[in-house]
Amino acid sequence: MHKFESERKSYTYSSTFKVNMPIPVQGRHPEEIIAELKTLKKDDIQWRNGRLFSYIYHPGDEGEALLKASYSEFLTENGIDPTSFPSLVTMENDVIGFMTRWLHGDSETVGHLTTGGTESLLLALKTARDRARVLYPHITKPEVILPFTVHSSFFKACSYFDLKPVVTPVTANYKADVNAIREAITENTIMLAASAPSYAFGVVDPIREIGEIALEHNLLFHVDSCIGGFIVGGMPRAGMASTDFDFSVPGVTSISVDIHKYGYAAKGCSALLYKNDEIRKYQYFICADWTGYSIVNPTMLSSKTGGPLAGAWAMMNYFGEAGYIKLAAQTVETTRKLAEGINAIPGLRVLGGVPEASMFTFICEDNLNIFELNDEMNHRGWKLQLQLGTHVAPANIHLTVNRSHIGIEEAFLADLKLAVETVRNVEPSQVQRIMGEELSGEVDEQSLFRLLSRLGIDPSNLPKRMAVINEVMDLLPAPVVKELLGRFMQGVYRPV
Numbered sequence: 132m133h134k135f136e137s138e139r140k141s142y143t144y145s146s147t148f149k150v151n152m153p154i155p156v157q158g159r160h161p162e163e164i165i166a167e168l169k170t171l172k173k174d175d176i177q178w179r180n181g182r183l184f185s186y187i188y189h190p191g192d193e194g195e196a197l198l199k200a201s202y203s204e205f206l207t208e209n210g211i212d213p214t215s216f217p218s219l220v221t222m223e224n225d226v227i228g229f230m231t232r233w234l235h236g237d238s239e240t241v242g243h244l245t246t247g248g249t250e251s252l253l254l255a256l257k258t259a260r261d262r263a264r265v266l267y268p269h270i271t272k273p274e275v276i277l278p279f280t281v282h283s284s285f286f287k288a289c290s291y292f293d294l295k296p297v298v299t300p301v302t303a304n305y306k307a308d309v310n311a312i313r314e315a316i317t318e319n320t321i322m323l324a325a326s327a328p329s330y331a332f333g334v335v336d337p338i339r340e341i342g343e344i345a346l347e348h349n350l351l352f353h354v355d356s357c358i359g360g361f362i363v364g365g366m367p368r369a370g371m372a373s374t375d376f377d378f379s380v381p382g383v384t385s386i387s388v389d390i391h392k393y394g395y396a397a398k399g400c401s402a403l404l405y406k407n408d409e410i411r412k413y414q415y416f417i418c419a420d421w422t423g424y425s426i427v428n429p430t431m432l433s434s435k436t437g438g439p440l441a442g443a444w445a446m447m448n449y450f451g452e453a454g455y456i457k458l459a460a461q462t463v464e465t466t467r468k469l470a471e472g473i474n475a476i477p478g479l480r481v482l483g484g485v486p487e488a489s490m491f492t493f494i495c496e497d498n499l500n501i502f503e504l505n506d507e508m509n510h511r512g513w514k515l516q517l518q519l520g521t522h523v524a525p526a527n528i529h530l531t532v533n534r535s536h537i538g539i540e541e542a543f544l545a546d547l548k549l550a551v552e553t554v555r556n557v558e559p560s561q562v563q564r565i566m567g568e569e570l571s572g573e574v575d576e577q578s579l580f581r582l583l584s585r586l587g588i589d590p591s592n593l594p595k596r597m598a599v600i601n602e603v604m605d606l607l608p609a610p611v612v613k614e615l616l617g618r619f620m621q622g623v624y625r626p627v
């Protein structure tokens with residue numbers, strides 16, 4: 132037994148996440164290392180079979196081979212210094228050029244590639260803050276107006292950059308409430324934001340109306356099209372109706388689109404575009420007054436691999452504009468077939484009407500237990516995404532549909548029907564009753580542990596079926612859930 136074996140066993144989540152590779156003193160043979168890396172993957176989620184509805188956007192086997200080859204080709208090149216690697220500048224300008232045309236920008240439009248949607252949103256808000264510091268120095272507590280359905284990264288940006296998030300309600304169809312945005316504007320507002328579409332409900336906010344408000348009040352307006360830019364941009368080009376969302380809408384000053392999602396590039400690639408250089412310049416970090424080399428960082432990282440950029444460039448050349456348009460149309464058709472089929476199953480209801488893009492969410496009605504349904508589908512090999520309830524919707528199941536799902540509609544719906552039948556026969560959940568008994572007063576550590584043990588949950592050893600845990604999370608107050616998730620993550624990441 133390796134000398135670390137006993138310590139590995141005591142690792143908090145060792146039975147859930149099989150961590151087993153302490154780094155040796157002596158180096159090992161490359162073949163052995165690669166073999167070990169491949170075995171490490173064996174407990175990972177399966178994604179090649181079109182049964183996973185999140186995380187992975189697979190360009191197909193041929194596309195994947197091209198993506199890996201192009202990524203590897205530029206793995207070592209360093210984006211820190213454009214003068215040393217003009218190849219990277221050329222590719223970035225090509226990619227941003229394509230995105231400019233895709234988003235109906237003009238000769239003034241500029242942008243950069245970032246490592247993902249989160250970095251794009253962080254930078255869009257940092258840019259707004261730094262711009263306001265220069266142009267409106269009297270604003271000491273800058274505010275950003277965020278419809279309730281925006282992605283969590285906006286809140287991350289507010290927390291990182293000390294901005295005040297002013298959250299506005301959404302209407303009955305889960306879209307930003309335009310009047311509420313208008314009313315929320317104060318003398319401290321520096322930016323409006325909206326989604327095209329929002330992740331959770333897959334609907335596009337009324338970008339045109341919000342753009343009008345931005346113009347009236349001379350405010351920046353960021354459209355988060357991270358997940359849907361390739362879809363809602365492709366739909367009208369394919370002759371399908373969709374909501375205007377891009378630079379063709381007056382008032383829009385920046386847009387983010389993730390190429391590592393529906394652009395089918397490798398992870399680590401999002402495009403952030405600005406209306407002009409007058410806004411983009413506030414994104415840059417420039418340092419010429421330290422002891423080392425002069426630094427100009429357009430984005431957050433300094434040293435960065437050229438891999439994701441080369442991968443994006445290769446994927447754009449591989450699919451071409453026509454390929455993305457076709458994929459958008461096919462993906463939306465599949466999404467609508469799935470949503471229609473789900474609506475036809477008694478006890479299930481899709482929220483927000485006919486999907487406007489390539490994702491949607493559905494809820495259970497008639498006392499059908501959504502947490503059990505999620506587990507049952509998981510058991511049948513389908514990995515869906517459970518979203519906890521909020522004041523706008525009860526707990527729901529989310530599907531992000533992409534090219535891997537084209538053609539699986541019937542198999543999915545057949546299994547979902549069977550899963551619903553199975554769940555109808557499950558004993559009614561006791562979670563709510565037991566929680567009422569154990570957490571009647573203040574929720575503290577002791578009462579939580581008592582509750583978990585009564586429900587048969589061992590937090591150090593998560594079960595395959597998560598229904599009870601998910602139901603507890605859904606019912607607990609958000610601050611308690613946050614605390615639990617934080618502790619869980621700290622338990623997961625332990626040095627070996």
Ligand SMILES: Cc1ncc(COP(=O)(O)O)c(C=O)c1O
Pocket residue numbers: 246247248249250252282284326328329330355356357358359389401
């Ligand atoms: C609308 C939206 N914005 C931003 C993001 C964040 O993207 P990333 O996970 O690449 O950081 C996502 C991710 O799903 C998203 O759906």
